[in-house]
Amino acid sequence: MTSKINAMTGAEATAEAMRQVNPDVVPAYPITPQTPVMHAFASFVSDGLVDSELIRVESEHSAMSAAVGASAAGSRVMTATSANGLALMFEIVYIASSTRLPIVMNVVNRALSGPINIHCDHSDSMACRDSGWIQIYCENAQEVYETSLFAVRLAEHCDILLPVMICQDGFIISHSVERVETFDDESVRSFIGEYRPKHCLLDTDNPITIGPLDLFDYYYEHKRQQAEAINNAREIIPKLAAEYKGHFGKDLNFLESYKMDDATDVIVVMSSTAGTTKAVVDKLRAEGKKVGLLKPRLFRPFPAHEISLALKGKRMVAVLDRSDSFGSMGGPLFSEIRSALYDEAEKPIIINYIYGLGGREMMLDDIEGIYNEISCINSQPEEKVKYFGVRE
Amino acid sequence: MNIKEIAARKEKLSGGHRLCPGCAAGTIARLVLRSSERDLVVANATGCLEVSTTIYPYTAWRVPWIHNAFENAAATLSGIETAYRVLKKKGKMDKDIRFIAFGGDGGTYDIGLQSLSGTLERGHNIVYVCYDNEAYMNTGIQRSGATPLGASTKTDPAGKVRQGKPEYKKDLTAVVAAHHIPYVAQASPHNFIDLLKKAEKAIETEGPAFINVLSPCIPGWGIKMDSAMEIAKLAVETSFWPLFEVENGKWKLNYDPGDRKRPITDWLKPQKRFSHLFKPENAALIEKIQKHVDSEFERIKKLSLM
Numbered sequence: 001m002t003s004k005i006n007a008m009t010g011a012e013a014t015a016e017a018m019r020q021v022n023p024d025v026v027p028a029y030p031i032t033p034q035t036p037v038m039h040a041f042a043s044f045v046s047d048g049l050v051d052s053e054l055i056r057v058e059s060e061h062s063a064m065s066a067a068v069g070a071s072a073a074g075s076r077v078m079t080a081t082s083a084n085g086l087a088l089m090f091e092i093v094y095i096a097s098s099t100r101l102p103i104v105m106n107v108v109n110r111a112l113s114g115p116i117n118i119h120c121d122h123s124d125s126m127a128c129r130d131s132g133w134i135q136i137y138c139e140n141a142q143e144v145y146e147t148s149l150f151a152v153r154l155a156e157h158c159d160i161l162l163p164v165m166i167c168q169d170g171f172i173i174s175h176s177v178e179r180v181e182t183f184d185d186e187s188v189r190s191f192i193g194e195y196r197p198k199h200c201l202l203d204t205d206n207p208i209t210i211g212p213l214d215l216f217d218y219y220y221e222h223k224r225q226q227a228e229a230i231n232n233a234r235e236i237i238p239k240l241a242a243e244y245k246g247h248f249g250k251d252l253n254f255l256e257s258y259k260m261d262d263a264t265d266v267i268v269v270m271s272s273t274a275g276t277t278k279a280v281v282d283k284l285r286a287e288g289k290k291v292g293l294l295k296p297r298l299f300r301p302f303p304a305h306e307i308s309l310a311l312k313g314k315r316m317v318a319v320l321d322r323s324d325s326f327g328s329m330g331g332p333l334f335s336e337i338r339s340a341l342y343d344e345a346e347k348p349i350i351i352n353y354i355y356g357l358g359g360r361e362m363m364l365d366d367i368e369g370i371y372n373e374i375s376c377i378n379s380q381p382e383e384k385v386k387y388f389g390v391r392e
Numbered sequence: 393m394n395i396k397e398i399a400a401r402k403e404k405l406s407g408g409h410r411l412c413p414g415c416a417a418g419t420i421a422r423l424v425l426r427s428s429e430r431d432l433v434v435a436n437a438t439g440c441l442e443v444s445t446t447i448y449p450y451t452a453w454r455v456p457w458i459h460n461a462f463e464n465a466a467a468t469l470s471g472i473e474t475a476y477r478v479l480k481k482k483g484k485m486d487k488d489i490r491f492i493a494f495g496g497d498g499g500t501y502d503i504g505l506q507s508l509s510g511t512l513e514r515g516h517n518i519v520y521v522c523y524d525n526e527a528y529m530n531t532g533i534q535r536s537g538a539t540p541l542g543a544s545t546k547t548d549p550a551g552k553v554r555q556g557k558p559e560y561k562k563d564l565t566a567v568v569a570a571h572h573i574p575y576v577a578q579a580s581p582h583n584f585i586d587l588l589k590k591a592e593k594a595i596e597t598e599g600p601a602f603i604n605v606l607s608p609c610i611p612g613w614g615i616k617m618d619s620a621m622e623i624a625k626l627a628v629e630t631s632f633w634p635l636f637e638v639e640n641g642k643w644k645l646n647y648d649p650g651d652r653k654r655p656i657t658d659w660l661k662p663q664k665r666f667s668h669l670f671k672p673e674n675a676a677l678i679e680k681i682q683k684h685v686d687s688e689f690e691r692i693k694k695l696s697l698m
Contacts (some may be wrong), residue, residue, distance in 0.1 A: 051482055059506060061507070069458065073479075077471075091461055201433050201458055201472055202485060204433065204455070210459070213448060
């Protein structure tokens with residue numbers, strides 16, 4: 001295996017991974033901030049660098065519909081979208097997972113309308129958290145690149161056969177140039193392998209019916225199988241990650257503990273803000289403060305057990321959510337983590353900060369401010385959910 | 393076209409499905425599939441044909457078949473057809489397959505129009521067949537863009553102040569023809585040779601092809617269980633549903649009843665959905681329908697002479 005160091009945006013890293021995967025079909029529709037992914041991939045198509053057919057559809061609804069058709073036909077399918085595009089796909093997002101089609105989709109996270117806003121938050125992909133897709137959130141362009149390769153194998157695993165959503169923060173990751181290490185084409189292709197579905201529409205000698213009417217006598221069993229499939233990912237991910245390490249010599253850490261060992265106070269946050277938080281943790285550590293970062297990458301299936309273990313014995317946990325779940329008991333990540341801790345005899349103090357909605361900046365000082373606030377809390381406060389950095 | 397040979401071909405949509413007795417949709421699907429001996433893959437929009445033929449764990453389809461959702465049969469099929477082209481290009485596929493979508497008028501004229509338009513514009517090598525039963529029949533007879541003026545439906549019932557649908561039927565076949573795709577046709581199941589020929593032509597066309605087929609609905613139209621073909625025939629003989637083709641932009645009227653053209657009342661009368669039109673106070677409505685039918689037929693005739 002050889003690798004190369006590049007200066008790349010998250011969008012370019014996504015497109016580069018797609019070039020190497022060389023998927024059969026890419027149905028896509030442009031939406032900010034996903035557009036540079038499409039632009040870069042379209043150039044690969046126009047220059048003959050991939051064999052893929054790019055279907056330039058007339059809407060995201062048709063993008064996911066064509067993805068379902070192409071995947072059911074037996075081809076390898078990738079696509080990308082953002083925000084309202086994902087919302088328009090929503091109906092077919094559920095059908096894709098329920099039909100057990102291993103489609104890989106990059107979601108360049110952007111706030112859902114309304115009001116319309118083009119900047120980052122996680123309201124788009126979080127709205128799909130119950131859709132049956134595997135969801136992985138990325139901190140930087142490197143993770144986006146590597147996860148895009150890994151996701152193909154994960155989706156197509158015979159005990160999973162589910163679509164995978166790879167999330168990167170719109171603009172913050174998608175449009176920022178970073179150092180990205182890429183692998184050589186041959187190594188990527190030997191890891192990815194060929195997609196050989198057991199059943200497909202193009203096998204006309206063995207006709208199958210896909211997507212029948214499924215009523216009260218079988219629907220429930222099929223849903224149960226779907227639950228089983230996504231839970232299988234918990235066991236399969238470490239195995240595939242070991243295989244990945246064998247190929248590329250790198251760890252794919254789906255739950256990163258950063259300076260957690262002796263930490264008393266922990267900030268839990270996903271995506272690019274985890275990177276910012278690392279710098280804050282470094283600064284505070286230099287001042288002798290026992291703070292750590294826990295960065296979940298896999299959100300579906302939710303690694304509840306692993307998170308409980310990582311938070312065992314901690315004094316204080318602040319969970320940062322880049323989307324709200326209106327009328328509920330906090331943001332999506334907070335609700336999951338709080339629920340995961342229910343089984344623990346000794347629970348840490350836990351509070352939730354909703355932050356960064358619609359691309360509101362989250363700076364080093366902001367995160368330090370959160371640490372300063374939580375370090376002074378000595379008992380579980382009544383107010384568990386706070387809106388950070390909002391004018392009220 | 394050898395009818396004996398066609399009749400001997402393998403049935404691709406089996407009996408035993410749950411379409412209403414006398415429904416034309418099953419006949420239309422069978423005729424279209426029978427018209428070709430090629431390997432076929434079918435995409436089906438949500439609707440009567442879909443729900444009645446694939447109640448899990450049963451299926452009536454003897455060809456590969458997919459149902460995705462209501463509004464996206466065309467986009468779904470465009471994905472399948474693209475996958476086929478790529479796999480063929482990569483040498484992973486040696487078969488010669490053709491692709492057909494079936495959608496009702498709801499899934500085609502209305503909610504699926506964008507998906508259809510995009511697929512046609514992109515030039516996929518597919519055939520889209522609309523079985524037009526002129527309302528949302530699967531959900532219980534609600535008005536669609538294909539419902540003709542004056543028809544009573546559950547969402548626009550004839551009452552004391554409204555006389556059914558006040559708007560004309562959308563001219564979808566012309567909308568599709570405006571995409572300038574290689575083959576567009578209107579057909580009726582009663583003229584099965586015409587439908588078989590059109591289906592075969594559509595399947596053999598390189599690029600997108602579209603056939604709009606009138607599909608009389610027993611409960612939705614309020615007609616006798618054994619009369620679907622007779623009603624379809626009357627639609628053609630009154631010129632309510634002209635049979636024509638648009639091949640590479642050239643319009644061609646396939647049937648002109650001439651002096652034998654029957655009044656629109658012959659078509660309206662046997663259908664309960666139009667019964668209120670025969671009240672004396674609605675005579676003007678019938679006249680309006682007749683005028684519209686006449687002018688539309690003349691328009692197609694003129695286009696055919698161009």
